[in-house]
Amino acid sequence: MTDNILEVNNFSVKFPLMKRGLLSRQVGEFTAVNNVSFSVQRGSSLGIVGESGSGKTTLVRAILRAIDPASGSAVFQSHTGAVDLCQLSNKALIPLRMQMQMIFQDPFASLNPRMKVADIVSEPLVIHRPEQHREHRQMVIHMLERVGLEADTLHRFPHAFSGGQRQRIGIARALILNPSLVICDEAVSALDVSVQAQVLNLLVDLQQEMNLTYIFVAHDLNVVHHFCEQALVMYHGSVVESGPVEQIFTSPRHDYTRLLLSAIPSLDPDIKLSPLDRNSLSLE
Amino acid sequence: MANPELFKDLSSRRLTWLRFKRHKLALVSGGFLIFLYFIAAFCEFFAPYEPNWRNPKAIFAPPQEIHFIDNQGDFHFRPFVYGYSLTINPETWVREYTQDPQQTHSIYFFAKGQKYQFWNLFSAEHHFITTASGQYLHLFGTDKLGRDIFSRIIYGARISLSLGLIGVALTLVLGVLIGGIAGYVGGRIDNLIQRIIEVLQSIPTLPLWMALSAAVPVHWSPLGVYFSIIVILSFIQWTGLARVVRGRFLALREEDFVVAARLLGASQLRIITRHLLPSFMSHIITTATLAIPGMILAETALSFLGVGLRAPVVSWGVLLQQAQNFQVIVLTPWLLLPGIFVILVVIAFNLLGDGLRDAADPYGGHQS
Numbered sequence: 001m002t003d004n005i006l007e008v009n010n011f012s013v014k015f016p017l018m019k020r021g022l023l024s025r026q027v028g029e030f031t032a033v034n035n036v037s038f039s040v041q042r043g044s045s046l047g048i049v050g051e052s053g054s055g056k057t058t059l060v061r062a063i064l065r066a067i068d069p070a071s072g073s074a075v076f077q078s079h080t081g082a083v084d085l086c087q088l089s090n091k092a093l094i095p096l097r098m099q100m101q102m103i104f105q106d107p108f109a110s111l112n113p114r115m116k117v118a119d120i121v122s123e124p125l126v127i128h129r130p131e132q133h134r135e136h137r138q139m140v141i142h143m144l145e146r147v148g149l150e151a152d153t154l155h156r157f158p159h160a161f162s163g164g165q166r167q168r169i170g171i172a173r174a175l176i177l178n179p180s181l182v183i184c185d186e187a188v189s190a191l192d193v194s195v196q197a198q199v200l201n202l203l204v205d206l207q208q209e210m211n212l213t214y215i216f217v218a219h220d221l222n223v224v225h226h227f228c229e230q231a232l233v234m235y236h237g238s239v240v241e242s243g244p245v246e247q248i249f250t251s252p253r254h255d256y257t258r259l260l261l262s263a264i265p266s267l268d269p270d271i272k273l274s275p276l277d278r279n280s281l282s283l284e
Numbered sequence: 285m286a287n288p289e290l291f292k293d294l295s296s297r298r299l300t301w302l303r304f305k306r307h308k309l310a311l312v313s314g315g316f317l318i319f320l321y322f323i324a325a326f327c328e329f330f331a332p333y334e335p336n337w338r339n340p341k342a343i344f345a346p347p348q349e350i351h352f353i354d355n356q357g358d359f360h361f362r363p364f365v366y367g368y369s370l371t372i373n374p375e376t377w378v379r380e381y382t383q384d385p386q387q388t389h390s391i392y393f394f395a396k397g398q399k400y401q402f403w404n405l406f407s408a409e410h411h412f413i414t415t416a417s418g419q420y421l422h423l424f425g426t427d428k429l430g431r432d433i434f435s436r437i438i439y440g441a442r443i444s445l446s447l448g449l450i451g452v453a454l455t456l457v458l459g460v461l462i463g464g465i466a467g468y469v470g471g472r473i474d475n476l477i478q479r480i481i482e483v484l485q486s487i488p489t490l491p492l493w494m495a496l497s498a499a500v501p502v503h504w505s506p507l508g509v510y511f512s513i514i515v516i517l518s519f520i521q522w523t524g525l526a527r528v529v530r531g532r533f534l535a536l537r538e539e540d541f542v543v544a545a546r547l548l549g550a551s552q553l554r555i556i557t558r559h560l561l562p563s564f565m566s567h568i569i570t571t572a573t574l575a576i577p578g579m580i581l582a583e584t585a586l587s588f589l590g591v592g593l594r595a596p597v598v599s600w601g602v603l604l605q606q607a608q609n610f611q612v613i614v615l616t617p618w619l620l621l622p623g624i625f626v627i628l629v630v631i632a633f634n635l636l637g638d639g640l641r642d643a644a645d646p647y648g649g650h651q652s
Contacts, residue, residue, distance in 0.1 A: 066543055097549035110540035114562045124548050173548075 011072030047224030050234035310639020459525030467533025566644030
């Protein structure tokens with residue numbers, strides 16, 4: 001029996017195209033995510049790759065209902081049973097949010113600059129576990145230690161930290177409620193390469209400790225290769241290829257995947273980067 | 285910031301204050317305004333005379349000079365002024381005042397003078413500066429009825445300055461509420477509110493003010509007129525602020541940290557009060573500061589034109605009504621002094637607002 005924590009079926013996200021003017025009206029719609037289906041196994045990591053504008057971020061944000069999807073279903077195995085995230089009202093989603101969390105791309109924009117680290121990391125606790133407020137402080141200190149930050153960070157503001165440290169704060173905030181599904185939206189692409197490795201290793205360690213399931217959105221194929229078992233390749237809102245990461249890397253079936261793979265620079269400086277010519281490929 | 289380590293543990297409020305302190309001009313303006321508001325709050329004490337007290341010996345009298353050395357060359361520790369001696373020019377019939385060295389009027393500080401009702405609560409008779417009874421002190425001269433301009437400017441400050449503050453407070457409530465609804469709800473309601481704002485902003489303000497204030501019944505009490513003028517001014521002014529607030533709401537709603545709070549399961553109330561409002565409070569304060577001089581100028585303009593506050597009330601605009609003819613500039617230029625105060629206050633508010641804006645600008649400072 002497969003233990004899928006999330007099953008997404010025929011999932012589409014559309015944005016209305018409005019005609020500007022005194023009386024604006026809808027003149028069409030733009031399909032950002034088109035009929036996407038996939039599933040994620042509990043405890044595994046799924047990578048979603050694609051170029052800018054391919055709909056990766058829109059897809060994961062719509063799964064978490066930061067944006068409302070147009071059609072399809074996203075069935076999430078919560079602690080109390082399977083629920084379709086697309087059918088729930090915003091209010092009904094609130095108790096589920098403690099089981100699924102998101103780590104953002106930009107560690108500078110995703111932390112409120114006017115709140116202290118202690119308040120940022122404890123906000124999920126204040127929202128979902130207000131009755132345990134005496135233990136909040138201890139839980140925050142414990143969580144900060146787990147992501148490699150010292151307890152003296154508590155009373156500082158986000159601007160006092162480097163990008164890597166801020167991303168650790170964001171990770172602490174996402175994991176403090178012990179979620180089962182964590183969506184990392186380009187979680188390391190804004191960081192220095194050396195810091196990227198540290199944060200990735202931290203995420204791997206935490207996955208083992210806390211039995212987390214990751215959906216990992218990235219445009220860096222090497223990160224996905226290193227990190228995930230399964231991968232989806234997205235292009236213009238559709239999934240063009242999916243399967244085990246090894247298979248995608250060694251024997252890509254779709255031209256777009258080949259294009260992406262050919263654009264990875266080699267570690268050997270003598271090998272010149274020669275990406276495939278976009279026009280010679282059949283991408284649709 | 286040169287050294288981010290130094291600023292590690294400071295809240296953004298402290299950082300804003302540190303940045304503001306570097307703005308010397310804004311700091312001075314702030315101090316000047318606090319000083320003026322303090323005087324306006326205790327105007328009965330600071331003014332030497334009642335605003336409507338008349339000195340029959342001094343009609344259209346020029347400002348007196350403060351002396352320490354009398355015409356014998358003796359130094360007096362207590363400053364004094366000379367009384368007026370009046371001659372009427374036989375050719376032009378103009379009253380000409382000269383200083384009369386025979387009459388010295390000593391200036392007393394914190395001494396008993398005219399009785400007054402302080403804040404309508406209790407009666408007192410101590411003044412910051414005053415003279416002995418029967419003597420007089422007109423630092424800024426007198427008007428056509430012999431009323432002391434200095435005292436009237438101080439009393440007028442209470443009306444003009446408080447009107448700016450209360451008016452902007454009302455503007456803030458209207459602007460933040462309506463702009464916030466437009467920005468947060470969006471869609472059709474936003475569209476409707478934007479159109480209403482555009483219509484309101486396209487009406488020429490001065491005729492509209494005049495029409496509205498002409499509608500205020502003549503028999504209303506001065507206080508009623510005062511508040512209706514405030515309501516009229518805020519009714520026009522909220523539109524600019526509403527637009528700012530709407531823009532900030534729309535921009536902030538898409539910020540990652542607001543999306544993050546939503547994904548954490550925060551309620552709308554929590555998002556607005558904990559994440560949105562603190563993020564643009566500084567902008568609101570800055571905009572409000574820059575809106576106060578507009579209020580004061582509008583009141584002055586309305587009162588000057590005779591459709592704002594009216595005679596028994598003393599405001600700077602009412603005082604300037606006496607300076608409506610060109611003879612004033614030649615014969616009694618001290619009647620223009622209230623205008624100088626209007627200019628000073630407006631400049632001070634603008635400098636203070638500029639300083640606050642620079643200090644609150646998140647892109648002006650810390651880039652770690």
